[in-house]
Amino acid sequence: MRHIISVLLENESGALSRVSGLFSSRGYNIESLTVAPTNDSTLSRMTIVTTGDDRKIDQIEKQLNKLVDVAALQDITIAGHLEREVVLVKISVLDEQIDTLKRIVKSFNASISDVSPNKFIVEMSGSCEKVDELLSSLQNGDIIEMVRSGAIGLASGEETLSIPCQID
Amino acid sequence: MQLTGADIVVKSLKEEGVEYVFGYPGGAALHIYDAFHRQDDVQHILVRHEQGATHAADGYARSTGECGVVLVTSGPGITNAITGIATAYMDSIPMVVLSGQVMKPLIGYDAFQEIDAVGISRPCVKHNFLIQDVNDIASTIKKAFHIAKTGRPGPVLVDIPKDITADVAEFLYPQDLTMRSYPAPRKALPNEIVIAVEAMLSAKKPIIYAGGGIVAASAQEPLRDMVSKLGFPCTNTLMGLGAVAHSDPNFIGMLGMHGTYEANMAMHDADLIIALGARFDDRITGTLHNFAPDAKILHVDIDPSVIDKNIKADIPIVADVKEVLIAFNNELTRREKDINPELLKEWWRQIKQWQSLDSLWYEVDDKVIKPQFVVQKLHEVTGGQAYVTSDVGQHQMFAAQFYGFSDTHRWINSGGLGTMGFGLPAAMGVKFAHRDADVVCVTGEGSIQMCIQELATCKQYDLPVKVINLNNRYLGMVRQWQEFSYEKRYSNSYMDSLPDFIALSEAYGHVGMQITKPSDVEGALKEAFAMKDRLVFMDFITDQQENVYPMIEAGKGHHEMRMRPGSKTLA
Ligand SMILES: Cc1ncc(C[n+]2csc(CCOP(=O)(O)OP(=O)(O)O)c2C)c(N)n1
Numbered sequence: 224m225r226h227i228i229s230v231l232l233e234n235e236s237g238a239l240s241r242v243s244g245l246f247s248s249r250g251y252n253i254e255s256l257t258v259a260p261t262n263d264s265t266l267s268r269m270t271i272v273t274t275g276d277d278r279k280i281d282q283i284e285k286q287l288n289k290l291v292d293v294a295a296l297q298d299i300t301i302a303g304h305l306e307r308e309v310v311l312v313k314i315s316v317l318d319e320q321i322d323t324l325k326r327i328v329k330s331f332n333a334s335i336s337d338v339s340p341n342k343f344i345v346e347m348s349g350s351c352e353k354v355d356e357l358l359s360s361l362q363n364g365d366i367i368e369m370v371r372s373g374a375i376g377l378a379s380g381e382e383t384l385s386i387p388c389q390i391d
Numbered sequence: 392m393q394l395t396g397a398d399i400v401v402k403s404l405k406e407e408g409v410e411y412v413f414g415y416p417g418g419a420a421l422h423i424y425d426a427f428h429r430q431d432d433v434q435h436i437l438v439r440h441e442q443g444a445t446h447a448a449d450g451y452a453r454s455t456g457e458c459g460v461v462l463v464t465s466g467p468g469i470t471n472a473i474t475g476i477a478t479a480y481m482d483s484i485p486m487v488v489l490s491g492q493v494m495k496p497l498i499g500y501d502a503f504q505e506i507d508a509v510g511i512s513r514p515c516v517k518h519n520f521l522i523q524d525v526n527d528i529a530s531t532i533k534k535a536f537h538i539a540k541t542g543r544p545g546p547v548l549v550d551i552p553k554d555i556t557a558d559v560a561e562f563l564y565p566q567d568l569t570m571r572s573y574p575a576p577r578k579a580l581p582n583e584i585v586i587a588v589e590a591m592l593s594a595k596k597p598i599i600y601a602g603g604g605i606v607a608a609s610a611q612e613p614l615r616d617m618v619s620k621l622g623f624p625c626t627n628t629l630m631g632l633g634a635v636a637h638s639d640p641n642f643i644g645m646l647g648m649h650g651t652y653e654a655n656m657a658m659h660d661a662d663l664i665i666a667l668g669a670r671f672d673d674r675i676t677g678t679l680h681n682f683a684p685d686a687k688i689l690h691v692d693i694d695p696s697v698i699d700k701n702i703k704a705d706i707p708i709v710a711d712v713k714e715v716l717i718a719f720n721n722e723l724t725r726r727e728k729d730i731n732p733e734l735l736k737e738w739w740r741q742i743k744q745w746q747s748l749d750s751l752w753y754e755v756d757d758k759v760i761k762p763q764f765v766v767q768k769l770h771e772v773t774g775g776q777a778y779v780t781s782d783v784g785q786h787q788m789f790a791a792q793f794y795g796f797s798d799t800h801r802w803i804n805s806g807g808l809g810t811m812g813f814g815l816p817a818a819m820g821v822k823f824a825h826r827d828a829d830v831v832c833v834t835g836e837g838s839i840q841m842c843i844q845e846l847a848t849c850k851q852y853d854l855p856v857k858v859i860n861l862n863n864r865y866l867g868m869v870r871q872w873q874e875f876s877y878e879k880r881y882s883n884s885y886m887d888s889l890p891d892f893i894a895l896s897e898a899y900g901h902v903g904m905q906i907t908k909p910s911d912v913e914g915a916l917k918e919a920f921a922m923k924d925r926l927v928f929m930d931f932i933t934d935q936q937e938n939v940y941p942m943i944e945a946g947k948g949h950h951e952m953r954m955r956p957g958s959k960t961l962a
Contacts, residue, residue, distance in 0.1 A: 233572050236521065236523075237509055237510075237513075237519075237521070240510065240513065241513060244513050244514060248514050278699065278703075281699060282696065282699075282700060285695050285696035285698075286696050288695070288696075289694070289695075289696055291517075291518040291538060291570070291572055291573050292572060293572060294571060294572040386571055386572075387574070
């Protein structure tokens with residue numbers, strides 16, 4: 224099954240390589256991995272999308288937790304959550320294709336964010352599934368290059384990811 | 392007090408109570424070496440190869456429970472140390488490794504002797520640091536020791552650029568430490584203890600399976616207390632030998648690939664496996680698909696990640712095994728009247744029957760020396776009280792099977808990584824910690840040559856360890872696998888051109904002996920151990936074709952052991 228794991232990571236040099244190294248050395252899948260600073264300057268937040276049965280996911284979480292730089296983690300797939308991914312697609316279009324493209328863009332709530340002669344960059348943010356759908360709709364056009372940000376997400380409602388208070 | 396970074400390093404080690412640092416100098420570490428020269432609180436031991444430094448620190452750590460400390464230079468210094476760091480990592484041994492690094496402005500420019508120490512060590516350390524500022528040295532070293540020693544122990548690397556060891560800062564060793572991302576280990580809940588003890592009291596075919604975690608937690612006392620309260624059969628892993636004394640009637644031998652028949656059969660047939668500080672690794676379980684089909688698994692470990700990793704636990708308890716054992720014992724005392732030895736009668740009858748096969752038997756020979764015989768005599772001559780290190784191969788298994796350990800911290804071997812070359816330097820580290828004890832390295836002619844240069848260190852520091860070389864002129868364990876699985880195609884397992892070990896030992900300033908007749912074994916051992924202040928290298932010319940039995944072969948379950956040909960069978 225597909226899981227989205229959010230990790231609060233100490234903003235230390237090498238922290239990212241510890242996480243990515245863990246995944247490669249133990250043979251865990253990474254579908255995507257994103258990391259960026261948070262409102263707390265000492266912490267980064269990483270979002271890992273991975274797949275595996277319950278036992279594998281349990282191991283992934285335990286092994287991540289063992290890393291000294293991991294401050295907290297949460298499998299946000301378990302409860303309700305909001306998932307987003309940004310995609311940019313550069314396509315070349317002939318004049319007669321422009322209308323079709325605009326229709327597709329509109330139906331996905333996407334936008335054309337960069338325009339140059341016969342080359343458009345389409346931008347969309349949505350769930351990873353939505354991104355997949357957009358890409359398959361654009362399949363017939365001439366995709367020159369594309370980039371996906373990888374998923375990010377937050378659990379909805381009361382559920383939050385924060386550092387557990389240390390009780391001594 | 393304003394000090395240089397190098398002095399801060401050494402002073403921090405002193406604050407941690409470090410007695411010995413095992414190391415080897417080089418450019419990037421020279422300021423630190425100069426600081427060692429200015430003091431005599433912490434003694435630096437000069438080895439002959441950085442691998443030797445890590446194994447020596449490791450032997451020191453395993454025999455004392457303290458943290459071993461290593462100092463090496465950048466580049467080849469740290470790469471040479473990696474094997475020893477990985478060895479400590481696989482066996483969860485507390486160790487702090489300090490490595491010099493090229494100056495900060497040169498990092499990333501392929502400077503002379505630059506290597507990414509943090510990157511290259513990452514898969515085999517519990518944690519590592521690259522210090523960026525002289526003001527961080529003391530607190531980083533404090534953290535390194537804390538991480539190495541607490542929770543599931545392990546090696547921690549601290550990489551220190553050379554310019555930082557020349558910078559000056561105020562020295563103040565921190566007293567407290569806050570690491571929000573490294574919380575204290577979990578404690579067991581009262582309810583978990585009650586449930587676990589309930590399972591013990593109703594078990595009809597229980598077995599206690601105790602591993603290296605008992606050694607790491609120094610939990611042998613409460614373990615023995617529990618074993619005697621319950622009267623359960625108990626097996627130790629290769630890493631846990633000595634946790635329950637070999638002479639204890641409840642001890643049914645080591646388990647796993649070369650464990651006893653009775654220990655492996657009891658694991659297979661058990662209705663309750665009580666795993667204490669053990670991790671169900673593949674050398675223990677054999678194939679997993681028919682592992683202990685009827686057993687409920689009670690698994691206690693400080694590391695949550697070992698729970699459910701290989702074998703699913705029915706009753707998991709994540710906590711310090713010593714604390715858990717004490718809690719078990721309290722609960723067992725409370726419920727003393729519910730302990731019913733009658734329940735175990737049939738189980739013990741079955742175990743005794745398995746034991747009657749005497750699965751470790753071997754043919755005694757009066758012409759050629761059997762390696763097992765040497766180890767048995769070694770036990771007698773040392774009164775079973777020696778610290779025994781070993782290398783990796785058949786001799787390691789013979790030592791484990793036949794020495795008979797009465798206590799923890801006495802059996803020192805590379806169980807997880809299986810590092811040939813470990814034995815001699817590890818014995819040096821043990822000897823530093825236990826000057827008056829007998830320290831023995833049981834080795835093979837293959838393994839000993841992997842760190843033989845440390846004989847010079849033994850000379851320099853007067854370390855009268857005894858080397859027991861079980862010389863079968865083969866990479867014996869490899870030869871055994873080739874005999875069993877490759878139709879005796881002995882590809883590259885024969886050691887041609889062995890050195891004259893007597894001459895070699897003498898060249899290093901030690902005593903060498905060669906023993907070729909079984910009748911000379913005991914006398915030679917006595918003679919060697921009588922030389923209290925000399926290193927004696929004893930080259931025993933042993934049976935070339937001897938194999939380690941019994942054995943769980945690849946792809947087999949632990950109830951399908953291969954026995955020595957000619958073994959008794961059960962009626
Ligand atoms: C560094 C290293 N290289 C290779 C091996 C694989 N290996 C395991 S046992 C063994 C043979 C050891 O031979 P020896 O030291 O003579 O001991 P014996 O088995 O003959 O007792 C080898 C090569 C290893 N464990 N470690």
